[in-house]
Amino acid sequence: MEKIMYDIIIIGSGPAGYVASIRAGQMGLRCAIVEKEKIGGMCLNWGCIPSKSMIESVKFYQRIIKDSSRFGIEGIDRKVVTFSWNTAIKRADTIVKRLTGGVEFLLKKNGVEIITGEARIISANSVLVENRLLKTKNIIIATGSTSLPIDNLFENLVIEPKDLFKEREIPENIVITGNAPVAIELAQLFRMMERSVTLVSTADHIMPKADDYIRKYMENKLKKDKIEILYNIGLSSTAGSWNDGVLNLEGKEVKCDLIINASSRKGNLIKSDIEIVIENGFYSVNEDCETSVKGIYAVGDVNGVSQFAHIGSAQGLHVVNLLKGIRQRLDIKKLPMNMYSVPEAAQIGLTEQEAKEEGYDYKISEFPLSANGKAMAEGQAEGFVRLISEKKYGEVLGVQIVAPNATDMINEAAAYMQLESTVYDIAQTVHTHPTVSEVFMEAGFEAVDKAIHK
């Protein structure tokens, strides 16, 4: 048996696990991270990073064919310009390698021991990794999540997002199951590659946690993009429903050469000799991310609280700080949500529906990008910023953005929320001109009295 007593063993090296490990190392805690596949997990290797690289590639392609002549670039023949998936994948791979290499370096630099293999929890204080019994004071499970499988016997018909970003042929007709941001991003990605795309949602809506207003906006946008959305349909098996390029979805026939399974996800639960309470396929945790077993924590996707990488990281940091005796508040409501659609969408804080339910006397202040000079100059003036504020003190309760760079812009709103700002603060924060971010100030003016440019 090993004589080392770790302070923390972290299982899984995605954004929740690796960030927690680095922090633990920085704080002088003795920490080991166990990874059975690749450092960086789903996000860095197969999810966020490659998908964002690919989305940028097709956005670039689209702008060239759609906008170049309008922007004054001559000599581009739309019939000649084509998009190569495989070349774009190579660029994505380079980025992934650089990032995962960087994470590995940071882990080592901060004295985190990297252990390769599959972990099995033996007790609250011991973890078995390939015949090595590791002793530890605390365990953090950060093993992520996986889509519920679709039963399939046809070759190359169903693919998991994890296997998608590889060199491959992309067929003509694509069906994507799911309604979360990932599904919508993938639908637009393939649509921008001029494929025919059908989005299949098990619910009667898409974007489950979004404000109705953003949701309606995106549903219209997808319709305009000619992406078909089918609601209230679940696809758990291809047997009997798929035949020679046609998928029968509860009576509706859809052309289909490839199904991407981006449907709802379940936690990647790990082998354990002790019972850890599981709820709906995720580890059940308290507000400090502690499971039913004292000293065992679950952070990131695997606890079912959220499936955003940044929330997983925030939870990981929260737990490590806590173990070090530093208690800070982790307010999920103040953590932003983002979607890499075209245009991008992001939100933070309360939705209008929640503000109403919680009984706030609220005000909505909206400012469109179409009235913003920089957005027009960029040729991407689709979208808006929407501010929900409480009337008495002017506290900012929530912000929603649809804009080409909404995922970056939301961070300004996140700072407002973190600092408990009022609409007066937003209105009084001088924004540089011309910028797209000016829409915040305008929405602030609107909340206090009236916007200038509206």
Added chain:
Amino acid sequence: MRYIFKFPDIGEGLDEGTIVEWHVEKGQSVKMGDPLCTMETDKVVTAIPSPKDGIIAARFGKTGEVIHVGNALVEIDIEGIDGEAAVEEANKVEVVNEEGAGVVGTLEVAGNNFVLSASNEGVQKMDDDVSRRGGKVLATPVARAIAKDLGVKIDLVKGSGPAGRVTKEDIIRFSEDQGSAATTTRSTSDILVVNQTSAPNNPENLVEIENMSQIRKSIAKHMSQSKHNAAHMTLFEEVEISELERIRTKYKEELLKEGVKLTYLAFIVKAVALSLKKFRSEMNFEGGKMIYKKYYNIGIATDTDKGLVVPVIKNADQLSVKEIAQEITHISNKARQGKLTLEDMKGGTFTITSYGSIGGLFAVPVINYPEAAILGVGRISKQPVVKGNELAVGLVLPLSLSVDHRIADGGETARFMNSVLSYISDPVTLLFN
């Protein structure tokens, strides 16, 4: 570099303490010896001094939380020490002698207070006390708006946000606390009425459950240990103290001008110390051996709000009655203000408990184990006494002496009591010794 200061092993068998109050905030700069927090241990409530100059990088534990010896208390960011110097600094065994900070008397800070670099979040140097200097308190805009609305003075609110920033929740909690404080100050008759009408229906109202304070835990442990180990035997006596009263009255006023309260107790302490010396009966009993102590430190059981404490008058045999009176005044004031240090309570060899000042003629006092005896002083009263062959009005002091019968026999106990009585009834003899 970062230095982790752990709650030190302060001897006297203490293994934990409760944080009563923090005196430092995260980000505050401290000097060596500055109080970090007030801790309540088994024995005392006292301030824990900082072992270093630096900036508080983190505080571990909230008010009311129990900290075990060896657990981290604060993390101090020490300016200007880095690299090898930092490692050397961290490995030093620190000895901090703090005047008046007896609970920590000598602080031995273990060498494993490792150096590490935690986040700098909120550790910027804060001015000594922003709120009291009339500067701007760090608060969020919403917190300010709500504070203004509710009439809460924002500089009275303790911030829970990063770097001590006052948040919306802090204001709301503060305002609610103020509200509840206001309702609990209703007159007691109000509360009685409430209890009479609602109590029978709600069994929860009939019992109130509180956590034991450290002092109460310690008293409980001590008392049962004493009763369990010592074979208690108690001797009762009465002594006529007209003469003592005459002397006391004569000098009382004069000494009061010097700020010294001349009490009966001062004479009794002296009488006990001299008798102990005379009879070699200052003993205790350990591992089959008789231990005779040649120093006479008399503990004075003192009633305080928080419970019983026993500060000690050291070498009472060598002090004059006046000096003893002075010492009693000093330590009992300290006890009532909760400022006693471990040093004040260490090394007692015999205890006197004067319940009579509150009420009671005789009692069977429980020995302050492992001491061998305790003297109980009852209420003084005017009584008919026989002087010569005449009935006269006398001033009578009842005394109860409990001894550990394993150590002291009846005869020895009675002889010791006789000696105490003779000193007290003829107090001039106290002045000759």
